[in-house]
Amino acid sequence: MTAIDTRTDVTSLYAEVQHFYARQMQLMDRRDFEAFAATFTEDGEFSHSPGQLARTRPGIVAELVRFHRRFDDDPVVRRHWFNMIVLDPQEDGSLRATYYAYVINTRPGSEPQPGPVCVVTDVLVRTDGVLSNRSRHVRQDRLLLEP
Known part of the structure; x- marks a missing residue:
């Protein structure tokens, strides 16, 4: 892992x-879970639901397969939208990215329906010159409102 240089061109x-996230989430939305997991470090961690934490690429694939079984008999297209990205360099050379995520579900014959709205915190690192997720933690807004 090499440090992410935030002193040069921030733009x-x-x-x-943004390009990394666009490619990554298109893999997720196509349900190409192996390719999605490959965007994480070998020891990466992924938490998208309360009480759930997947570690390592094979663990991430297994969790996504398990989670998406609920859609096996549901002809739904899911799209993930990321926005309002804030990048904060960390002392260890990684980059913390905090952003909003919005999921939209579309089914035949119906209008798109909103899914969860979330705040996501990632730790990004550069491995062999390429960005990778070291971790992703998703917090659904609806859960912030529960007592």
């Missing part, structure tokens, strides 16, 4: 992170 770094 280029921001664009690179």
